[in-house]
Amino acid sequence: MPEGPEIRRTTDQLAAVLEGSCIEEAFFGQAHLAAAAEQLVGCRVNRVIPRGKAILMHLSNGLALYTHNQLYGVWRVAERGKLPHTTRTLRVALHTGTHSALLYSASDIALLEPPQLAAHPYLAKLGPDALDLDVTWRDVAAQMRLQRFRNRSLGALLLDQSFVAGLGNYLRSEILHVSRQHPARRPGDLSRRDTGLVARAILQQTRRSYATGGITNSPRRVSALRKSGCTRAQYRFAVFGRAGLNCYTCGSGIKRLEVGSRRLYLCERCQPEDGHTQP
Numbered sequence: 001m002p003e004g005p006e007i008r009r010t011t012d013q014l015a016a017v018l019e020g021s022c023i024e025e026a027f028f029g030q031a032h033l034a035a036a037a038e039q040l041v042g043c044r045v046n047r048v049i050p051r052g053k054a055i056l057m058h059l060s061n062g063l064a065l066y067t068h069n070q071l072y073g074v075w076r077v078a079e080r081g082k083l084p085h086t087t088r089t090l091r092v093a094l095h096t097g098t099h100s101a102l103l104y105s106a107s108d109i110a111l112l113e114p115p116q117l118a119a120h121p122y123l124a125k126l127g128p129d130a131l132d133l134d135v136t137w138r139d140v141a142a143q144m145r146l147q148r149f150r151n152r153s154l155g156a157l158l159l160d161q162s163f164v165a166g167l168g169n170y171l172r173s174e175i176l177h178v179s180r181q182h183p184a185r186r187p188g189d190l191s192r193r194d195t196g197l198v199a200r201a202i203l204q205q206t207r208r209s210y211a212t213g214g215i216t217n218s219p220r221r222v223s224a225l226r227k228s229g230c231t232r233a234q235y236r237f238a239v240f241g242r243a244g245l246n247c248y249t250c251g252s253g254i255k256r257l258e259v260g261s262r263r264l265y266l267c268e269r270c271q272p273e274d275g276h277t278q279p
């Protein structure tokens with residue numbers, strides 16, 4: 001499933017060809033939306049912005065096109081007239097004079113008026129966005145102290161878009177490892193220092209992944225691993241997908257758990273459940 005950094009990179013690609021451009025032709029694959037396509041023709045796309053794992057396109061007629069990629073959706077950008085060859089189901093097509101933006105497979109799509117946008121159930125519950133540069137680690141620490149979050153496990157919270165938007169499964173493992181926390185620990189269990197470490201790691205790991213195209217290891221570690229012949233798949237993450245391999249920090253074996261029905265990777269030595277990190 002795409003996480004915040006992947007959605008933001010997709011948004012950048014869409015914005016590059018759509019923002020400021022006029023939609024000359026539009027298509028919706030779902031029957032209940034098909035007739036609405038003509039409302040888009042002749043509109044200019046004012047802004048394309050990510051919201052958590054959704055993308056909003058604000059149009060010059062006041063409407064906003066909401067799409068959520070879900071587990072399987074994918075946006076593609078192509079030159080006009082050069083559509084990709086794919087067996088996926090086309091759900092949205094927006095054609096400008098020069099390009100086409102195409103959404104395949106996803107079904108969570110809506111054309112919203114401003115009041116509907118404000119009340120949209122997914123958008124309304126989103127927490128602060130880890131990729132919004134106005135959000136600071138203190139904002140994230142404040143979320144951790146809220147009554148509704150402080151007694152839930154970090155393993156559950158880091159997948160909850162109402163806690164912090166834009167996180168997802170690989171980021172969850174990487175954030176917990178960098179901040180040396182076990183997924184069963186709760187914000188209410190953490191010292192002030194550890195709360196700060198987790199809050200900073202949430203922003204740092206998500207923003208780094210966006211900047212690097214999905215790599216969460218530090219540039220220094222990546223450089224060293226590349227020099228030793230590691231492939232991108234090998235140097236990308238500190239723990240995620242590395243079950244049985246050695247922790248880069250302490251050398252212990254990385255373990256795989258299921259937390260909230262999703263796989264989670266950790267080093268139990270660096271991330272002990274009782275919180276007393278061994279040297």
Ligand SMILES: [Zn+2]
Pocket residue numbers: 247248249250251252267268269270271
């Ligand atoms: Zn370790």
